Amino acid sequence: MAAVLDAAIAFFRKAEFTIEAEHPGDVVQRERLLDRAMGPARKRKSSEAIRRGRLPAQGLALVARDRDGHVIGTVRLWHVDAGVGPHGAAVPALLLGPLAVDADHEGKGIGAALMRAAVTEAAARGHGAILLVGDPEYYERFGFFAEKAAHLVMPGPFERRRFLGLELKTGWLDGAAGLLVPTGTRLSQPRIARVA
Template identity: 40%
Template structure:
């Protein structure tokens, strides 16, 4: 039997139902109450920066990048990052994040935020946001609020209040 290889491709609208099932399985219905979800609510992901992972025809992972603002500065919100439990610990999540960061950098973006675990994301260039630097629209554990500068000094120019970007 031939080994199936991992393929990363940009998300499309056609992937959304499969991604929703994956997110439901991984995070359950409580995910909608989280502050990061509230920032994404009603805003389409940036499909050129959001990717899916497939093994054969099976969608096994996905991440989403959404435009946000930190004060007046544009930024990106990474998440959710979801990998099917049967495929975890295989580097799929890291590959998805790196693909998005590379695409965002190439597109001229400067700053990416996420809410997650520093030990996992630190190896991809994320650091903890300094206390009081950024305020979300709802409660967020400050230990889990992370950033990655795609352009050096981008966090310095970011304002404190994070808000969603309205759809055009």
């Protein structure tokens, strides 16, 4: 694990929660948390269409845990092509989401801690930009602005003012235009043996 994430983990161990890499055993808790926080409509969102059937970017699936080890927050980032650049080449980026915190733990800075850890880790891993769909009133404090995604579109309905971008490398999204396309590793499907 990167040194930056290790430092964040050490800091948050003193608090009521810790931030760490998601483990395979967190799936059930994470999905229940997302269902509670976002409701049944979450799977119909445009950003979900990009994530469906894909694995999150390496090292960029994070959870917040309470002192008993329960998942109380989650954030994941996903590989996408953010349209094409001025020279016609695809522009690799990350799509952040969903970010969710258990309602019983809201107001403790967990969402902000997850965001800072995710952005810091993405930058440390050399990524150029992060995109998301969310309330600008919340995400602008982390450096996300609609102007950075002004010429990009989601596959399906989305609110233009809520489609935001953050450049981790200056100028990464300059001239990028077009449709976001998922590029991350596909989930492998288990083989089902046929009985003759």
